[in-house]
Amino acid sequence: MPTAEGSLGFTRTERAVLFTGDDPLVLAGGRRLGPVEVAYETYGTLSPERDNAVFVCHALTGDAHAAGHHGDPGRVGWWDNLIGPGKPLDTDRFFVICPNLLGGCQGTTGPTSPDPHTGRPYGLDFPMLQMTDFVTVHRRLLEHLGIDRLRAAVGGSLGGMQVLQWAVDAPEQVRDAVVVAASSRLTAQNIAFSAVAREAIMRDPDFSDGRYAENGRPPHLGMAIARMMAHITYLSEEAMTEKFGRRLQGDEPAGSRMGLGVDFQVESYLNHQGETFLDRFDALSYLYLTRVMDYFDPFADPAAVERIADGGSRFLVVSFDSDWRFDTAHSRRIVRTLEHAGVPTSFREIRSAWGHDSFLLRPPGYHETIEAFLDGAAR
Template sequence: MTAVEIPTSETGGGTQRFPADQPLRLDSGALLSPLEIAYKTYGRLNAEKSNAVLVCHALTGDQHLASTHPTTGKPGWWSRFVGPGLPLDPERHFIICTNVIGGCMGSTGPGSIDPTTGRPYGLSFPVITIADMVRAQAMLIEALGIETLFAVVGGSMGGMQVLQWAADYPEKLFSAVCIAAAARHSAQNIAFHEVGRQAIMADPDWRGGAYDLYGVKPEKGLAVARMAAHITYLSEPALQRKFGRELQRDGLSWGFDADFQVESYLRHQGASFVDRFDANSYLYITRALDYFDLAAGYGGVLAEAFRRARHVRFCVLSFSSDWLYSTAESRDIVRALNAAGCRASFAEITTDKGHDAFFLDEPALDSALRGFLSAAAERRGIA
């Protein structure tokens, strides 16, 4: 097939700016304007515009899916899946990844300038939802001149966006891959998020969310929030295998230094996180996750959310040791898809790596994703 340039920017992405007369209408009733969406692309859109894949990132991700992160200098968060011969192949697919609204890597969020005040929004930024994130992505996809996505793919919060796409824009989807996600946030997940938010807001440098105006950051609170959340991304067997009760140095400190290697690991995770993420964005995005309950808008019946998506090909994947979004929750999604008459394949991948397995070297995940996308591409007629 002949490749063509996308109509609104060079291949590689950038920032899509929507004028004031194209506001984003939020579930809260607020209008967000002007709107900016930062995104990256990999590959070329074919002449038929039939090979576009939207990849949705998780809570602390961004648009740098497979390119060097400008702040950390590290490879993109899903580089192991994007490249020639990999499941997401730029020689075959036109891959798009956006920074969600509420984020801190270029899309409109609490750190953006409020045009009415000339200052960062801070806590005046409206509360957002997963549906709002998807609505913004749909605006971008339309601006790029793409009528139907070959696939929308995501893990964790990205998987929730995939489900929201299927419910809200099924006519724009050919296939959908939901990895390690759930159709609603559980009480336990809400509880962990609340601990993190309270840690941020208890930091004296948070300044009621206006820390940018004072030239400070609530780094200690944000680091603690990251530490608490990171525990949920791992499994007990993985922690035991990697760290056990190994000490950081010879002997105990008989104090509160990081005696154990696992303590040092979590402190490192917290310290490195504050260099690349914004505290207020963390508050807003975790709140969006907490509000997520896809069935709520359909009388509490999840299958009803998928009634219009019977033509979409679904793949749902879970990990056996994931206790953040368990296999049971993935099975609930599959049962709802089946009840709605949708075509859905499902696999539980056996691993002890926990929720974060979708970021890690997990050959069974590679195989499942590659097999599903290859079969869908054959159906779609993508060479």
């Protein structure tokens, strides 16, 4: 059974214009957006009955490239360990779809896309988004692919929040909902971390009121700081200790090299994370997408919970015990609300030392739980 990483081989990002100026996307906030182009990938084959589609929703800085590789077999998609022949999202059985989300910067229309009214990038004229807007675009993509109903929707972190919103907006369309390391409502501390990241970006002189794309000088200072700080919250304290401890860079004794720069290995790691982020992510997308998370609070509306209950979706909620970005209390809250409404819900807290990032890894029991849930759903 070919279960090695990258077993899907070469995969490719497709693009589709799903909304146009004449047929715009009507956002929850009331504004209209068109054209909207969406980048997406698919893996596996859609069954003749069109009943084996599994939709994957990515996290904050993810993209459409979830599995396989784009030419370099050493660099596979971000969820390649989950998606492929014989893997939990088994491409021998499922037709897996993963789009870059609305407001993103990796192929789907976002704040750096050209505003058709001006020909310039939208910048801060891009409309504010809500979680439901992501789902509206995802549903249009399904329509484009000729699929009525999903066998499953699966997502981690912000991806899990999209899955939850989908079950609110169109529960009849989602048979099985897999919500991993997510939240139905950020805490003040969650919001605080994102707020400081946004401030770092917007206060960067190079942010230029969101017009940096035009002068080719993005707010690298703010972006690097935002990413470094975020990375602290993605790893557990335990994982950081195991990975870096108090080890210094190089071999010299501490006293001989003490300075204000990169002395400790953990500093080198954070700097590296900050730098590599600059090449692959956009500052405005970071602002818009984090804000969507801050405002997300679907259970504030009792009717939303009723809609899920009436719709017949079945849930798997997964948390990781060392995740302190969205700790298990966030997942328990989702589970409690769903169960209270009579929604069939499985919950599993997975032991893992790796904090929030665990949803991208393979701690024991995690993939097995998803596989068993989807298998159980099949019966």
